[in-house]
Amino acid sequence: MEVRSTYKYARISPFKAREVTREIQGLPVSAALDLLAFTPKKAALLIGKTLKSAIANAENNANLKPDGLVVKEAIVGEGPTVKRIMARARGSASRILKRSSHIRIVLSDEIQIETRETRKAKREQEKKAAKKQIKSEAAESAAAASERTAAKAGQTAKARK
Numbered sequence: 200m201e202v203r204s205t206y207k208y209a210r211i212s213p214f215k216a217r218e219v220t221r222e223i224q225g226l227p228v229s230a231a232l233d234l235l236a237f238t239p240k241k242a243a244l245l246i247g248k249t250l251k252s253a254i255a256n257a258e259n260n261a262n263l264k265p266d267g268l269v270v271k272e273a274i275v276g277e278g279p280t281v282k283r284i285m286a287r288a289r290g291s292a293s294r295i296l297k298r299s300s301h302i303r304i305v306l307s308d309e310i311q312i313e314t315r316e317t318r319k320a321k322r323e324q325e326k327k328a329a330k331k332q333i334k335s336e337a338a339e340s341a342a343a344a345s346e347r348t349a350a351k352a353g354q355t356a357k358a359r360k
């Protein structure tokens with residue numbers, strides 16, 4: 200079952216908030232809360248509030264235990280931008296964009312836990328498989344090249360006779 204929570208009109212740039220939400224996706228709720236508690240960014244505080252709200256929604260509305268919950272998705276969308284003007288030299292003006300964002304967190308109890316360590320191990324396995332494939336292709340091409348040189352040597356020997 201999925202449970203969601205949304206924080207609308209958060210006064211932070213979506214670009215800055217996405218940096219933090221990328222870190223908590225796929226983590227168990229307890230690990231995500233720990234990570235957010237020790238992240239020294241304003242976005243971590245706002246996302247932590249939203250995550251705690253989602254956990255409360257899961258407990259009170261869906262009767263789920265927070266121990267088995269996983270952050271299925273943490274999405275930061277763009278909210279309305281407030282436009283301001285700052286006076287500049289020689290009577291001109293420049294625009295200041297004060298961006299806001301909508302933070303949405305979806306918790307689930309059905310997804311398997313994929314931590315950073317498992318993702319890293321998966322990438323290493325893919326690299327090893329790619330290296331093996333490159334080695335086998337190189338061996339095949341070397342064998343084909345040696346066959347070609349042997350065939351050319353045979354043709355030149357026939358031509359000399």
